[in-house]
Amino acid sequence: MKELMLKPVIQHLYLHIPFCAKVCPYCSFYVHGGGVSKQERFVEALVREIQSANVVWDLKTIFIGGGTPSMLSAPLFSRIQEALPPLSSEGEFTLEVNPATVTDKKVEVWKSSGVNRISLGVQSFRDEELKLLGRQHDSLEACQTFRDLRSHGFKNLNIDLIFGLPQQNQSHWRETLEIALSLSPNHISAYQLTYEEDTPFFEKVSQGSIIPNESERQEMFEITEAILQKGNLHRYEISNFSLLGNESKHNQAYWKGSDYLGFGPSAVSTVQHERWTNRADTESYIQEGMRSGVPQREREEITPQIFWKERVMLGLRTREGVLKEHFSHRNESIRTIDQLQKEGLIEERGDSWVLSPQGRLVADSIAQSFF
Ligand code: SF4
Secondary structure, X not given: OOOOOOOOEEEEEEEEEOEOOOOOOOOOOOOEOOXXXXXXXXXXXXXXXXXXXXXXXEEEEEEEXXXXXXXXXXXXXXXXXXXXXXXXXXXXXEEEEOHHHOXXXXXXXXXXXXXOEEEEEEEOOOHHHHHHOOOOOOHHHHHHHHHHHHHOOOOOEEEEEEEOOOOOOHHHHHHHHHHXXXXXXXXXXXXXXXXXXXXXXXXXXXXXOOOOOHHHHHHHHHHHHHHHHOOOOEEEEOOEEEOOOOOOHHHHHHHHOXXXXXXXXXXXXXXXXXXXXXXXXXXXXXXXXXXXXXXXXXXXXXXXXXXXXXXXXXXXXXXXXXXXXXXXXXXXXXXXXHHHHHOOOEEEEOOEEEEOHHHHOOHHHHHXXXX
C-alpha cells in the first residue's frame, strides 16, 4: 500500500519583491534596481512559484515586503493578488510601502485587493537624516502619505523608524518619535541601525569615518518606550510597539515558530522542521520560474536543538518571554537562568521567563549566554 503523504497546512505567506529605485547605504537585504520589463517577468515567475506550491492553504497572514513592493504598478500588483490563495476573513494582509512611490491609483488597487495593514517605511522625520540614509522622500511627504492612506480607509498603519544614526542625538530621535505619534499610528517599529557587512555604512565604520556612539544609542533605546507609551503604543517585542490588538500577527507567527512559506528570490520558508532559502538571484529566479515554477533552493534541517535555540532567541525579545518548560530538561540553561536572575536581567512572569528593563538593553548577549 502506498504511504499516504499528507500535505502541510500553511497559514503564513511572505512574498519578497526585490526592486528598489535606489539601494540605501545601510541595507543588507537582497535588493536591486529594475525597469518595468524586468518587473513584469519577475511577477510572472512569482505567480508560477505561488501556483506550484504543493500545500493546503489556510491563510491567516500575508506579508508583501522587499525591497519596495509599492514600486510595482497597479496592474502588476493585481496580477500577484489574483494568484494569491484566499485569506481567512480575519486575516492580516500587510504591504510594505515606501512614501516616495505612492499614487492614488495604486492605493485604490491595494485597498480593493484586500490589503488591510500598511507598513510605511519612513525611517526618520528629519530631512537631514533621510538624506544621510539615502531615502527618496522627505518628512513632509511621509506625513502626507500617512494621512492619504488613512483617508483611503486603511485602519491599521505601521510606521517603520530607525534610530542610532551617525550624528543623531536623543533630542533628534525624540522629535522623530513625537512627529510619528502626532499621526496616531496603530504600530511603530523602531529598529536600531546595525552596520551590516558589505554595505557602504559598514565600510565607513571600518574606515573610521562613522564612529557609532554606543552610549547615545543606548539612551535612545531607553527613551523610546516612555515616549511611545504616550500614544498608547506598548512594547510587545524589543523593536515593536502597538495599540492593544494591533500587534503584527505575521511577525508573531515567526517568533512563535509557526510554519510559513516565502516566495521570491532570497525568501525563506520553514515547514515541518525543514527550512529552505530561494537563491538570491532575480535573473535565475525568472528563468527557473518560467521553466518549472520552482527556483533553486538551499535546504537545511531544523533539528530540535536549532528549534529550541530559535525559540529562546526570539521568545526572549517578546513581551510573553519564553515558557519555563523550554528549559526544564537543560541543567546548563537552568544555571544560566539563576545567574541572569541574580543579576536582575531576567524576571519570572507566570509560567515564563521575560527580560527585565535592564535585560532588554543587552537582549542579544543574554540569548547568546544560553548557547
Ligand atoms: S528602500 Fe528599504 S529595502 Fe530598499 S534599499 Fe532602502 S532599506 Fe533596503
